[in-house]
Amino acid sequence: xxxxxxxxxxxxxxxxxxxxxxxxxxxxxxxxxxxxxxxxxxxxxxxxxxxxxxxxxxxxxxxxxxxxxxxxxxxxxxxx
Amino acid sequence: xxxxxxxxxxxxxxxxxxxxxxxxxxxxxxxxxxxxxxxxxxxxxxxxxxxxxxxxxxxxxxxxxxxxxxxxxxxxxxxxxxxxxxxxxxxxxxxxxxxxxxxxxxxxxxxxxxxxxxxxxxxxxxxxxxxxxxxxxxxxxxxxxxxxxxxxxxxxxxxxxxxxxxxxxxxxxxxxxxxxxxxxxxxxxxxxxxxxxxxxxxxxxxxxxxxxxxxxxxxxxxxxxxxxxxxxxxxxxxxxxxxxxxxxxxxxxxxxxxxxxxxxxxxxxxxxxxxxxxxxxxxxxxxxxxxxxxxxxxxxxxxxxxxxxxxxxxxxxxxxxxxxxxxxxxxxxxxxxxxxxxxxxxx
Numbered sequence: 001x002x003x004x005x006x007x008x009x010x011x012x013x014x015x016x017x018x019x020x021x022x023x024x025x026x027x028x029x030x031x032x033x034x035x036x037x038x039x040x041x042x043x044x045x046x047x048x049x050x051x052x053x054x055x056x057x058x059x060x061x062x063x064x065x066x067x068x069x070x071x072x073x074x075x076x077x078x079x080x
Numbered sequence: 081x082x083x084x085x086x087x088x089x090x091x092x093x094x095x096x097x098x099x100x101x102x103x104x105x106x107x108x109x110x111x112x113x114x115x116x117x118x119x120x121x122x123x124x125x126x127x128x129x130x131x132x133x134x135x136x137x138x139x140x141x142x143x144x145x146x147x148x149x150x151x152x153x154x155x156x157x158x159x160x161x162x163x164x165x166x167x168x169x170x171x172x173x174x175x176x177x178x179x180x181x182x183x184x185x186x187x188x189x190x191x192x193x194x195x196x197x198x199x200x201x202x203x204x205x206x207x208x209x210x211x212x213x214x215x216x217x218x219x220x221x222x223x224x225x226x227x228x229x230x231x232x233x234x235x236x237x238x239x240x241x242x243x244x245x246x247x248x249x250x251x252x253x254x255x256x257x258x259x260x261x262x263x264x265x266x267x268x269x270x271x272x273x274x275x276x277x278x279x280x281x282x283x284x285x286x287x288x289x290x291x292x293x294x295x296x297x298x299x300x301x302x303x304x305x306x307x308x309x310x311x312x313x314x315x316x317x318x319x320x321x322x323x324x325x326x327x328x329x330x331x332x333x334x335x336x337x338x339x340x341x342x343x344x345x346x347x348x349x350x351x352x353x354x355x356x357x358x359x360x361x362x363x364x365x366x367x368x369x370x371x372x373x374x375x376x377x378x379x380x381x382x383x384x385x386x387x388x389x390x391x392x393x394x395x396x397x398x399x400x401x402x403x404x405x406x407x408x409x410x411x412x413x414x415x416x417x418x419x420x421x422x423x424x425x426x427x
Contacts, residue, residue: 010349018157048143
């Protein structure tokens with residue numbers, strides 16, 4: 001299990017979701033991915049994408065300008 | 081035991097594609113959704129930029145639909161490939177710069193490619209015969225199937241009974257009798273079916289999901305092409321057309337003026353790549369300049385930008401100008417009077 005970071009700053013939805021989706025494809029079951037975004041739409045979109053694909057949202061940190069969403073990748077079940 | 085067939089459904093986030101996928105899901109078919117991001121989707125960006133829109137509940141409708149249906153959704157970035165659809169539509173534009181027929185063919189083509197790469201059996205769309213003047217006519221539905229390469233693996237569950245049986249119907253992968261015969265522009269059958277499935281809170285019925293159908297937006301896109309002398313764009317160009325007031329005081333440059341805090345924040349992300357101005361003596365918007373400018377142009381731009389700050393009635397406004405790649409400097413200018421700004425400068 002390893003930790004990864006994705007810089008999705010200055011991208012507008014759905015690009016942060018697309019980048020998260022594409023990054024998660026290359027990761028292993030149990031890996032974590034920390035996604036750094038500036039689009040507040042990611043606050044709802046990335047967790048929704050995780051629910052659909054069976055990944056878990058471990059943490060969401062929000063500051064004035066940035067949003068950091070940490071997800072745990074699941075490669076079993078419905079995840080893809 | 082009969083093999084479970086697999087279908088990929090084009091999910092726009094609207095009601096029709098949701099219902100089409102639901103009808104097939106209910107027949108025991110394994111369905112996954114696919115959604116294409118072209119850069120022109122109203123869906124993605126608009127809610128995120130303007131501060132006034134941030135108070136509204138935010139969701140990506142395609143993701144929401146997938147969650148309601150309980151199916152995975154694959155969002156595909158097709159921004160680069162889509163340019164050819166917008167720039168050279170084989171079947172032309174609709175009333176604005178909307179290449180609807182080419183667009184549908186493009187999306188079905190890409191869904192078909194995904195279907196083959198992932199060993200799926202057929203494609204589902206939410207098309208309804210007679211609903212759209214360009215892409216959903218009796219003569220264009222077969223054209224889309226043919227030109228996309230999908231052929232009779234393209235199933236339109238909402239109007240399938242009005243069309244010749246497709247492969248999934250002929251092979252018994254789906255029961256044609258349980259498919260529908262929706263026709264025309266009325267939304268009532270879709271709303272009734274949504275009520276039957278107990279689906280509420282869905283996105284407003286079809287239409288309005290693409291900036292290329294918006295005359296205000298396409299005026300700015302046409303202006304962009306005209307100013308460059310050819311029809312080309314990058315993703316940043318089409319993003320910026322969604323934001324701010326656009327004024328073209330001279331053929332070779334235009335101003336993009338943030339209208340509120342959210343837009344100013346968005347424009348901040350672009351300031352390193354554009355010459356930009358802001359008022360130092362009064363509060364006001366960030367203003368980007370798209371195009372090449374000399375000193376006279378910048379003086380005019382500063383006077384115009386000063387018009388949009390709180391000092392618009394002052395005798396002079398102190399402005400900061402930061403050339404692209406250069407150091408900022410200050411000038412003091414009298415704001416233009418509103419009478420000095422011809423209406424045709426506004427795009």
